[in-house]
Amino acid sequence: MKSKIFAALLLLPLSTYASSYKCDALQQGQIGSNGKTVTAQSSIDIDGKQMHFSLNGVSWDLSYIGEKQIAKMYSTESGNVSVSFIDANPIIFVLHLVNDDGRKGTYNISECSEL
Numbered sequence: 001m002k003s004k005i006f007a008a009l010l011l012l013p014l015s016t017y018a019s020s021y022k023c024d025a026l027q028q029g030q031i032g033s034n035g036k037t038v039t040a041q042s043s044i045d046i047d048g049k050q051m052h053f054s055l056n057g058v059s060w061d062l063s064y065i066g067e068k069q070i071a072k073m074y075s076t077e078s079g080n081v082s083v084s085f086i087d088a089n090p091i092i093f094v095l096h097l098v099n100d101d102g103r104k105g106t107y108n109i110s111e112c113s114e115l
Contacts, residue, residue, distance in 0.1 A: 018047040023093065023112035025055055027105060042109055044093060046085070053083055055095065055107070 025040040045052040049064035051074045060081045062074035068084075071094075075082040079098075086092040093109035 018045070020045045020115040021091065021093075021112040022115060023109045025095065025107040025109045027107045040107075042093075042095075042107075044083075044109075044112075051083060051085075053081075053095065 021044045023042045023044065025042045040056045042053065042055045051062040053060050053062060060076055062076055062081065062083055065073045065075050067073065070088070071084040071086050073082065073084055082096045084094040090110060091112045095107040095109060097105040
């Protein structure tokens, strides 16, 4: 019985992992920027295998799809929005967008502070 309780306590942090971040986003020469650098504020909430991502008043709900080397990958159901999350020092997020017209954009998101 004690071993089952101990095992459950070890798994508890994995199942209740939740973090919130405020970050700066930098986009260079992509969607609608005419080659200019664009900066924006973003907020990111991660709760287990779900991520809620907001950028300039637009929000997406993403689901965990796996890991590739050091990055955890999240994506919308359509695949038009994906986020790579590198839990390092400093924390790094990379947001990949595909507009309805097929144009692509990439935001490098850094200078994050955990809330």
